[in-house]
Amino acid sequence: MTKILVTGAGGFIGHHLVTFLKQKGYWVRGVDIKKPEFADTDADEFQLLDLKKIENCLRATQDMEQVFHLAANMGGIGFIETHKADIVFENTVIDMHMLHAAKTNKVQKFLYTSSACIYPAYKQDTPDIVPLKEEDAYPALPEDGYGWEKLYIERACRHYREDYGLKTYMVRFHNIFGPLGTYDGGREKSPAAICRKVALAKTQDEIEVWGDGQQTRSYCYIEDCVVGMYKLMQSDYHEPLNLGQDRLITINELVDIVAKIAGKKIAKKYDLSKPQGVRGRNSDNTLLSQILNWSPSVTLEVGLEATYNWIEEQLRKEKRI
Numbered sequence: 001m002t003k004i005l006v007t008g009a010g011g012f013i014g015h016h017l018v019t020f021l022k023q024k025g026y027w028v029r030g031v032d033i034k035k036p037e038f039a040d041t042d043a044d045e046f047q048l049l050d051l052k053k054i055e056n057c058l059r060a061t062q063d064m065e066q067v068f069h070l071a072a073n074m075g076g077i078g079f080i081e082t083h084k085a086d087i088v089f090e091n092t093v094i095d096m097h098m099l100h101a102a103k104t105n106k107v108q109k110f111l112y113t114s115s116a117c118i119y120p121a122y123k124q125d126t127p128d129i130v131p132l133k134e135e136d137a138y139p140a141l142p143e144d145g146y147g148w149e150k151l152y153i154e155r156a157c158r159h160y161r162e163d164y165g166l167k168t169y170m171v172r173f174h175n176i177f178g179p180l181g182t183y184d185g186g187r188e189k190s191p192a193a194i195c196r197k198v199a200l201a202k203t204q205d206e207i208e209v210w211g212d213g214q215q216t217r218s219y220c221y222i223e224d225c226v227v228g229m230y231k232l233m234q235s236d237y238h239e240p241l242n243l244g245q246d247r248l249i250t251i252n253e254l255v256d257i258v259a260k261i262a263g264k265k266i267a268k269k270y271d272l273s274k275p276q277g278v279r280g281r282n283s284d285n286t287l288l289s290q291i292l293n294w295s296p297s298v299t300l301e302v303g304l305e306a307t308y309n310w311i312e313e314q315l316r317k318e319k320r321i
């Protein structure tokens with residue numbers, strides 16, 4: 001039976017990926033510094049390890065044929081704009097140690113989770129942005145801190161493939177969302193934050209929106225995300241690949257969809273002092289559909305309904321509503 005390591009298995013995407021891989025019949029080892037917060041893991045083995053340390057990366061990759069490497073210090077825009085030093089230090093150390101350990105322990109395939117934050121600021125300065133193609137990454141001007149680190153490690157993945165024959169794969173996620181993700185505390189991303197605010201609001205209340213609400217993004221549901229990662233790992237494609245939806249919407253529209261799901265009339269109060277990231281961002285999925293012969297298909301409305309219902313349930317359990 002193929003043995004697979006998932007790092008970051010205590011986090012949002014890693015937890016869902018473990019469940020998916022178990023359903024496919026693999027033997028799975030999960031590693032993280034924390035256990036999954038909201039549900040038990042399905043992993044055959046779960047090790048609590050700090051992957052900043054090379055000895056822990058060597059232990060994690062021992063006897064593994066494939067690695068899905070997701071562990072990272074990360075969060076939404078409010079977090080990554082205010083923790084740049086911690087992010088670049090911790091993620092560089094984790095990623096380089098993981099690559100080196102995978103090569104040392106003769107892992108065959110290594111998937112790295114990069115981000116749309118590697119794309120240059122100058123291609124994302126209007127809300128009606130042209131969707132980003134993989135080749136748009138250069139000349140580089142990524143998101144400061146988090147984005148530069150991801151872009152550099154994409155290159156390191158290529159070096160390990162070219163010099164050592166480690167088959168590396170790279171996905172650039174575009175705003176993944178769904179149940180079992182962080183929804184409060186400062187690390188949450190916009191869909192989860194908006195679902196929380198709408199769930200806590202009474203009908204006719206106003207909720208705080210970061211920026212003027214005209215900034216645009218695309219959002220991809222977690223089920224599509226894990227399928228896309230899995231399909232890439234079955235392929236022979238070793239360059240970075242977008243993994244996201246290509247439906248562009250404004251934050252205002254996102255709030256309206258969530259309010260409709262909640263059955264509430266919600267007004268918006270704009271806070272222009274809060275970080276909003278790039279002005280517009282969308283994924284060009286031409287290469288994705290060509291390489292994987294597949295595209296994400298879960299609609300935003302369906303994904304948001306599942307996410308909203310789950311977050312509302314958590315808030316009820318916490319007796320906040």
Ligand code: NAD
Nearest residue numbers: 008010011012013032033050051070071072115173175176
């Ligand atoms: P997450 O924060 O839920 O999961 C990351 C996990 O890594 C956490 O459980 C954390 O405890 C773990 N981790 C951090 N430091 C560690 C260490 N020293 N040793 C071991 N584990 C450690 O985030 P996520 O949304 O599941 O993201 C997974 C990956 O995808 C990350 O690499 C992230 O940068 C990337 N990504 C995510 C998105 C998104 O929209 N969620 C977008 C772009 C890229």
